[in-house]
Amino acid sequence: MDFDLSDEQQLIRESAREFTDKEVVPRARENDRNHHFDTELVGKLAHQGYLGAIVPKEYGGAGLDYVSYALLVEEIGRGCSAMRTVVSVQTSLVCSSIVRWGSEEQKQRWLPDLCTGEALGCFGLTEPDTGSDAANQKTRARKTDGGWTISGAKMWISMGNHAKVALIFAQTDPELKHRGLAAFLVPTDTKGFSTQEIHGKMGLHGSDTASLALDDVEVSDDALMGEVGEGFKIAMSALDSGRYSVAAGCVGICQGSLEASVAYAKEREQFDRPIGSFQLVQAMIADMRVQTDAARLLVWRAGYLKDQGRPSTTETSIAKLYATEAGQNCSHLAIQVHGGSGYVDDHPVERYYRDVRVTTLYEGTSQIQKLIIGRAETGLNALVPS
Numbered sequence: 001m002d003f004d005l006s007d008e009q010q011l012i013r014e015s016a017r018e019f020t021d022k023e024v025v026p027r028a029r030e031n032d033r034n035h036h037f038d039t040e041l042v043g044k045l046a047h048q049g050y051l052g053a054i055v056p057k058e059y060g061g062a063g064l065d066y067v068s069y070a071l072l073v074e075e076i077g078r079g080c081s082a083m084r085t086v087v088s089v090q091t092s093l094v095c096s097s098i099v100r101w102g103s104e105e106q107k108q109r110w111l112p113d114l115c116t117g118e119a120l121g122c123f124g125l126t127e128p129d130t131g132s133d134a135a136n137q138k139t140r141a142r143k144t145d146g147g148w149t150i151s152g153a154k155m156w157i158s159m160g161n162h163a164k165v166a167l168i169f170a171q172t173d174p175e176l177k178h179r180g181l182a183a184f185l186v187p188t189d190t191k192g193f194s195t196q197e198i199h200g201k202m203g204l205h206g207s208d209t210a211s212l213a214l215d216d217v218e219v220s221d222d223a224l225m226g227e228v229g230e231g232f233k234i235a236m237s238a239l240d241s242g243r244y245s246v247a248a249g250c251v252g253i254c255q256g257s258l259e260a261s262v263a264y265a266k267e268r269e270q271f272d273r274p275i276g277s278f279q280l281v282q283a284m285i286a287d288m289r290v291q292t293d294a295a296r297l298l299v300w301r302a303g304y305l306k307d308q309g310r311p312s313t314t315e316t317s318i319a320k321l322y323a324t325e326a327g328q329n330c331s332h333l334a335i336q337v338h339g340g341s342g343y344v345d346d347h348p349v350e351r352y353y354r355d356v357r358v359t360t361l362y363e364g365t366s367q368i369q370k371l372i373i374g375r376a377e378t379g380l381n382a383l384v385p386s
């Protein structure tokens with residue numbers, strides 16, 4: 001077993017750290033306060049090659065391995081979860097799906113623009129009545145001469161208001177259940193496609209979140225990605241990458257919580273001593289360190305399996321479950337270390353605490369991850385009680 005990163009991976013990590021400290025961190029608080037989706041910063045992420053980092057070079061990506069991808073996602077996640085969400089959705093949910101399932105024509109059409117940030121993509125799986133039960137899509141796709149007509153609604157869609165292409169999952173034949181689903185690459189300027197911004201989120205204020213409406217949206221046959229009936233597999237394989245990316249982002253929140261707490265505990269004095277010299281404060285710091293390390297190693301293990309082309313669904317769920325829960329614990333502890341100062345946005349920990357909350361919900365709740373892990377461990381399906 002080799003826990004060392006290669007020289008190239010170390011370089012990727014260092015440059016992502018530098019980029020995050022120089023470009024992402026200074027804007028994070030204001031973007032959060034102003035609920036501003038920072039498209040200029042998205043352009044900088046793209047310029048760094050962080051959108052589509054795992055896309056092969058021939059399609060405009062950086063051609064990175066999954067462990068390297070985790071390193072850069074961790075750094076962006078330490079800086080700002082709203083920007084990390086852009087990287088995760090664009091790269092893992094949209095680009096990686098097109099790389100794996102798209103036709104050559106679809107790859108040529110979308111990947112170069114997605115990698116340069118010329119186009120943003122969104123992932124249209126969740127619906128107002130369809131969350132954990134992802135196979136139960138109400139959106140319908142009806143075959144027409146030379147194409148498809150799609151109607152339905154999607155909910156909680158990151159980047160939905162800015163995307164040029166939406167990966168839409170729709171049912172073609174309800175009798176077939178999950179085997180009737182199909183995936184479509186829908187240009188968002190198609191007639192009948194509209195979006196609305198979702199307001200009132202607890203966190204991720206710098207992220208764009210939308211509901212989508214598809215009202216008899218007509219697309220040609222070349223919008224269909226994969227075969228009819230492969231939609232559910234496409235969605236699940238996208239989530240294998242998306243959950244990994246969310247987990248890596250949460251390692252960034254853990255690391256950021258730890259670093260902010262160590263710095264504050266050394267500087268803040270009470271009883272004529274830095275609070276970091278108190279055992280109970282060190283206990284909190286130790287808890288953060290342990291959870292950060294454990295989360296990171298679980299992410300790297302899942303990445304190692306992905307890089308080898310080996311099955312990684314269970315290990316990805318383990319990493320996602322642990323890292324998202326660790327992110328909540330660490331940001332919670334970090335506020336405790338900061339005391340009253342942690343309750344306002346002078347320090348990043350207040351934002352970490354709000355931003356991390358969604359990560360045990362989106363891309364599969366913690367409960368869904370436990371059911372996937374439990375099924376793998378026992379061979380018994382407890383997903384839907386019979």
Ligand code: COS
Pocket residue numbers: 125126131132133134135178179232233234236237239240313362363364365368372383
């Ligand atoms: N990659 C490729 N295919 C997969 C897969 C994966 N990771 N996981 C499952 N599949 C395939 C299975 O092989 C099976 O194929 P067949 O039809 O050929 O047998 C099919 O998909 C159905 O799989 P499974 O039986 O596991 O589906 P279940 O209905 O039992 O469970 C859960 C599906 C609940 C795990 C799934 O719906 C899920 O992950 N829900 C959460 C959805 C989610 O994360 N939403 C957030 C959206 S993004 S914000």
